[in-house]
Amino acid sequence: MIGKVGTGKSFRGVLHYLFEGRRQENKELQMQELEKKQVEVIAYNQCFGTRLELVREMIEVAKLNPYQSKPVFHFSLSFAHSDAGKLGLQDKIDMVEKLAEKFDFKDHQYVVVAHKDTDHExxxxxxxxxxxxxKTASDSNSYKHVAEFARKMEIEYKLERVLSPNKFLKPEQRVAQSQRLDSRKEALKKHLQAAIKQSKDVQQVKKYMEQRGYEVELGRGIAFTDAQHVRFKGSQVGYALMDIEKKLKQEPLLQQQEQNRQAQVLRQQQEELKKQQQQEKEIQQTRQHTPSIGR
Incomplete structure (x- = not known):
């Protein structure tokens, strides 16, 4: 079993991903994404309702500690192919309760959702x-603790022991995983390119990216985490903080150059059209002044 953990700022973003998948360009694509996810809610704790109701409930409780900027815990537990069907619904609920006990959020609000859009549960x-x-549940050493939890659950429930996330992947699945990583990088890069074109400073870039579901860490450098808790440094996609700042300074000049280029193209087209019209006019005048030869 593989356990992953992350913290975040937005209940809205992570719950949208859990219930509806990645944000799509239109309603039709969003419905296809939802159908692919095959969402199943397994359990609620201290909360209940639709996605939007859960968001509101969790935000209200998070307000009890306004100084905590990352009130979201997001865990994922993935099982090996050989473990398919081994765990019943109650087993999964019991496992999550043990996870909540270990991370000290057993009396907090949480929701458990199963997805069936991959080859493993x-x-x-x-x-x-x-x-x-x-009070805030600590996230100190959370990566280490979730790995320890996974090892313990493997023993307790007689599950296949998985030390590496790639161990139970077939070769073609490893290739697919690598391709997904590349596609996430490309998506991040495209969003950054669009953000820079529409922004005047780094804070506006940050806001643009957050509106598109990314968590942005901004300090000496910059990093981005998507809805699936895949984190990239800006430098991994060619957009280190220094590069972004440089491009932001260059962007007004580039836009002006592009406007000048387009204006020049337009002038050339107008001149060509004017020239063509003049030639047609001259031809017409020549025809009018040329006497016809009769038989």
């Missing part, structure tokens, strides 16, 4: 790190 847990007492 997996489920997501979104929890509110903020409890009803206003």
């Amino acid at each position: 997996h489920m997501h847990i979104v929890a509110n790190r903020i409890g009803f007492d206003g």
Whole structure:
């Protein structure tokens, strides 16, 4: 079993991904994405309702600690192919309760969702790190702790032991995983290119990216985490913070150059049209002044 964990700022973003998948360009594509996900809600704890109702409920409780900028816990638990069908619904609920106990959010709000859009079973847990007492569940050493939890569950439930996320992937699936990683990089790169064109400074770039579902870490450098908790440094896609700042300074000049180029093309087209019209006029005049030869 493979366990992953991340923290985040937006309940809205992560719950949208859990219930509706990645944001699509139109309603039809969004419905196709939803159908592909095959979403199944396994359990609720201290909360209940639709996606939007869950968002509102969790935000209200998170307000009890306004100083915590990352109130979201997002876990995923993935099982090897050989473990398919081994765990019943109650087994999965029990496992999540043990996870909540380990990470100290057993009395907090959380929802458990299963997705069936990959070749191996997996489920997501979104929890509110903020409890009803206003205290925050710690995320210290969370990557280490979730790995320890996975090893313990493998023993307890007699699951295949998986030390590496790639171990139970077939060769073609490893290739597909690499391709997905590349596609995420390309998507990030395209979003950054669009953000820079529409922004005047780094803060506007940050806002643009957050509106498209990315979490942005901005300090000495810059990093982006998508809805599936895949994190890239800006430098991994050719957009280190220094590069972004440089491009932001260049963008007004580039836009002006493009406007000048387009204006020049338009002038040339107008001149060509004018020239063509003049030639046609001269031909017409010549025809009018040329006497016809009769028989």
